Amino acid sequence: MVAGSVVEECKSTVALGRLWKAGILDVHNLMPRLAPExxxxVEIGGGDGGVGTIKKFNFTDAVKLPANFVKDRVDVLDNEKHVFKYSVVEGGLLGVRLKSYSFDHKFEAASDGSTVGKVILEYETLDDTDLSEEEKGLLMGAVLGMMKAVEGFLLANPDAYA
Known part of the structure; x- marks a missing residue:
């Protein structure tokens, strides 16, 4: 088994509060509308949105993963520090290529009113080979793509999540 991590930093011109509300707290409602392809x-399998909540993201045939869904469990949801962490508990690359993987999102307001974010992917492979750059890109690209879709929606709809 190989344990590893990938860190990506990103910046958005959208204010922290709006990005947090839309991209973290309401992402399960937004993503089927923003990325129907x-x-x-998205199904909520239990919980109230906080720690312990299970969310199942069902994919279309356009997503090329071994499973046609990813089921996440919310591990940390800190609305004051703007920290969100979740673990994949079923689907995606779990059980196929990975023993475990999780994502940690941390957001901060910048002095100019924009938002600076950091996404950390932590994983453990099933075998003794590390994830390829393509596999890492697939996992991080999906998460960052969702955030970019939310950002685009918020920029196009300045009154949404205000």
């Missing part, structure tokens, strides 16, 4: 639906 990739996400057909």
């Amino acid at each position: 990739h996400i057909s639906s």
Whole structure:
């Protein structure tokens, strides 16, 4: 088994509060609308949105993963520090290529009113080979792509999540 991590930093011109509300707290409602070509639906399998909540993201045939869904469990949701962490508990590359993987999002307001974010992917492979750059890109690209879709929506709809 190989344990590893990938860190990506990103910046958005959208204010922290709006990005947090839309991209973290309401992402399950937004993503099927913003990316219907990739996400057909999102189901809440228990919980109130906080720690312990299970969210199942169902993919369309356009998403080329071994499973046609990813089921996440919310591990940390800190609305004051703007920290969100979740673990994949079923689907995606779990059980196929990875023993475990999780994502940690941390957001801060910049002095100019924009938002600076950091996304950390932590994983453990099933075998003794590390993830390829393509596999890392697939996992991080999906998460960062969702955030970019939310940012685009918020920029186009300045009154949304205000």
